[in-house]
Amino acid sequence: MSKQCEICGKTPLKAAKLTFSHKQIVHRQTPNLQTIKVATNGGTKKMTVCTSCLKAGKVTKAV
Numbered sequence: 106m107s108k109q110c111e112i113c114g115k116t117p118l119k120a121a122k123l124t125f126s127h128k129q130i131v132h133r134q135t136p137n138l139q140t141i142k143v144a145t146n147g148g149t150k151k152m153t154v155c156t157s158c159l160k161a162g163k164v165t166k167a168v
Contacts, residue, residue: 108135110155142167
């Protein structure tokens, strides 16, 4: 399973923590992804969707 939103294509980012001694610690910031059942044209489908797409109403959940 990839760490990517199937609606907007949001992927993990590289970020750097800067310590007091100015050492850079590079780490990944992953999007908040949820696996939900989505109502598509004619049925339901499991999709990996970020929470910002859920809040914006870009996806309708299947009941």
